[in-house]
Amino acid sequence: MDPSYTSTSPKNSRGSENEQQSEPKPSQPTITSARPRGRPRKYGQQPVQSSSRGRQPNNCQPSSSKAPPHEPSPAHQAKRQRVSEKPATDAGSDSDDSDDDEEIGQSPGDFSHHSGATSQIHPEDDGVRKGDMKIPNGLQKVMSRDADNLPNLIAKTRKWSRENELHGKRLDAFMKRFVVPVQYDADWTTADEVEFDDNWGEDPVAAVRVNYGGTGKHLIRLWKFTYRFLNCSPFEIVSPEFLLEFDTTENGLMDIDGIHMKMPRWSAEFMKRLRTLVVHPFFDGDIAMLATAIQYTVICRTNDARRWRVRILPQEQGFLHMLCEAMDNPVHKNQPVPEVHKAVKQIQAQGSKRGLSKVMDLIEKVAWNSDVPPKMGALTPCYFVRSEDLGNLTTALDSLITFGVPMYMPAETIEKWAAVSLVQYGFPSGPNIDWAVTAVLKDQQRKLLRDAERRQKSLTANLEANDERHEFQAHEAIALMQLRLPGPWDHLLFPFHEALDPQIRWQPPIFGLHRQ
Secondary structure, eight states, X not given: OOTHHHHOOHHHHHHTHHHHHTSOOOOOOOOOOSSOSSOOOOTTOOOOXXXXXXXXXXXXXXXXXXXXXXXXXXXXXXXXXXHHOOXXXXXXXXXXXXXXXXXXXOOTTOXXXXXXXXXXXXXXXXXXXXXXXXXXXXXXXXXXXXXHTHHHHHHHHHHHHHHTOOOTHHHHHHHHTTSOOOOOBTTBOHHHHHHHHHHHHHOHHHHHHHOOGGGHHHHHHHHHHXXXXXXXXXXXXXXXXXTEEEOGGGSOEEEXXXXXXXXXXXXXXXXXXXXXXXXXXXXXXXXXXXXXXXXXXXXXXXXXXXXXXXXOOGGGHHHHHHHXXXXXXXXGTTOOHHHHHHHHHHHSTTTTTSHXXXXXXXXXXXXXXXXXXXXXXXXXXXXXXXXXXXXXXXXXXXXXXXXXXXXSOOHHHHHHHHHHHTSSOSSOOGGGHHHHHHHHHHHHHHHHHHHHHHHHHHXXXXXXXXXXXXXXXXXXXXXXXXXXXXXXXXXXXXSOGGGSOTTSOOOOOXXXXXXX
């Protein structure tokens, strides 16, 4: 058999119709379709055993230039063919055209809407069935080919890992990134640094936060991922900079110097789910985009109707500017953010077609519960993130489709591929994980206290002016700041209790304890 018959595309089959009309052809059952499934064989040609399409009757005559004398009519021959042949499953067809009809929702071989249709190809002949779902041949072949190529891909990624492993000067340069020299100025003096170090060393909560013990392996792997794909530490994602903090409600209770509290360290499940998001191509290494998506997931779960202090991302500035203007509009005051988003989409027709707005749509479908009483108020001090929120965001990303086709591989698959290339690559390793966590958390706390000191001086100047309006604003700002930061606040204790929400109870200023 001429192999060109099994590899000819439908386009070539349609293009050769004029040539076939000029040649004498035997009377054969034909299939007329806008998308033919392959070039028909000449009369008498033996069928390929691995394919069930285009079978000829068992009494076919040898190929000749003339048609046999007493050939049955096309309709009778097609009927006899359907009766005599049994459906067969073929997973190894030589043509990739077998899944063309499935892509547009048409059953294979169903050409009854065309004139002259006298034959039917059984659906079972064009793919592998898994339960009630049939996997088309073309997709099955591509997946099998990719699976066969896995060893080569793994070898390449591990070779890259060895060539880019941190050692020597490169490792020293990277580690210095976490040891930022302290900058002294009017807002942070040497006395402040000494007091800060003393408080850190004496605080039992701080010691627990940096000692990950048995879950350290999860933090090490997460850290390698964040450095490789975001060029940062994990604690720079869920951090005060993005108003994100780990929600300890999913952890167990512990006793620290007589104080019963939730374990302040990140849970293993939280680190696993964050690792899956860090490597997702939707964020393309943009830590601000990832943090914004996490914020919105928390907003939807808690039905937070307070003003979303969203960071304007350069690639999404048009949409986010419009969203901020809508949230500042008195018409949308105290409205849940998903409802404001819906109003913005009605104004901006293309807002939900791609990018962050599309992901926000999917997050709303997964996480938003409008039955939860909305959180009311002016501003949100902090968004407390749970493992559930990271899982909801992953589900939303896996739901991204275009023209009915997934835009990305499943997030878990992407994470497994990333793990292959990071077997020995990255920082930190086991012995220095506690040191790395301590360096990052101390630097974050130092920045927060410096900023608080600067704000205190500015607000104190307003208080000295005896302006009641400024005094109230100062008390309110300090109250929000103290709710957001973990302390210590002995030197910033103003009579701010009047500005606090009466439902929020102030706890003693113990370093590392969080008020919720």
